[in-house]
Amino acid sequence: MKFYYDLHIHSCLSPCGDEDMTPNNIVNMSLLKGLDFIAVTDHNSILNLEAVINCSKNTDVKVIPGMEIETSEEIHMLSLFPNLIDAENCYDTVSKNMLGIKNRPDIFGRQLIMNDNDEITGIEDMLLVTATKLNLDKVKLLVENNHGICIPAHIDRNSYSIISNLGTIPDIGFSCVELSKNADFSQYNNYFYKKIRNSDAHYLEDIFEADNYVDIEEKSIECLFSHLK
Numbered sequence: 001m002k003f004y005y006d007l008h009i010h011s012c013l014s015p016c017g018d019e020d021m022t023p024n025n026i027v028n029m030s031l032l033k034g035l036d037f038i039a040v041t042d043h044n045s046i047l048n049l050e051a052v053i054n055c056s057k058n059t060d061v062k063v064i065p066g067m068e069i070e071t072s073e074e075i076h077m078l079s080l081f082p083n084l085i086d087a088e089n090c091y092d093t094v095s096k097n098m099l100g101i102k103n104r105p106d107i108f109g110r111q112l113i114m115n116d117n118d119e120i121t122g123i124e125d126m127l128l129v130t131a132t133k134l135n136l137d138k139v140k141l142l143v144e145n146n147h148g149i150c151i152p153a154h155i156d157r158n159s160y161s162i163i164s165n166l167g168t169i170p171d172i173g174f175s176c177v178e179l180s181k182n183a184d185f186s187q188y189n190n191y192f193y194k195k196i197r198n199s200d201a202h203y204l205e206d207i208f209e210a211d212n213y214v215d216i217e218e219k220s221i222e223c224l225f226s227h228l229k
């Protein structure tokens with residue numbers, strides 16, 4: 001069966017994410033667009049995941065817990081987890097390996113933590129859009145040790161991507177790569193990796209329509225993960 005996905009969406013916790021990217025708005029927009037799977041993947045943090053997951057309960061959209069981790073080489077890695085606890089355990093290490101730079105909301109934007117009523121329950125002070133102290137190998141291992149899938153993000157872009165920063169995709173066992181909205185899939189035909197395309201939405205209107213799908217047996221995180229692995 002075809003299930004439509006967008007597995008790279010930022011919430012208002014990312015300083016670059018619009019403040020309208022609240023838990024309820026993300027879920028409702030994804031439902032309007034007819035998506036089956038979404039992942040919320042804030043920069044180096046997971047603190048809005050619980051609220052988004054709660055908002056999605058009893059709806060037709062499945063929320064995959066995620067995070068966009070920035071390695072010490074300034075490579076963005078889309079990290080997806082089978083459940084919130086695994087995401088939290090991974091975040092625990094990521095948060096201990098931040099550079100400790102304070103956010104400047106006037107420059108970068110606020111980093112809002114919300115509950116499932118879209119009420120602000122906290123503001124993250126540490127700037128989230130920075131590299132961590134963890135290198136690529138460590139990030140991959142960390143994500144996989146927490147039962148997640150580590151996917152090089154937007155490999156077609158010329159910044160913060162594995163190819164732009166390393167010149168190649170090192171042969172360290174990735175199963176899947178992410179292409180961004182306007183990437184030409186045919187340019188990547190000789191890649192033996194599975195390829196997914198996500199929006200990297202920072203604004204509600206940028207969340208994808210039901211265009212990209214996985215053909216899997218059932219709408220479950222287990223099925224999606226065994227397809228991506």
Ligand SMILES: [Zn+2]
Nearest residue numbers: 068076153160
């Ligand atoms: Zn990115």
Ligand SMILES: [Zn+2]
Nearest residue numbers: 008010068200
């Ligand atoms: Zn992103």
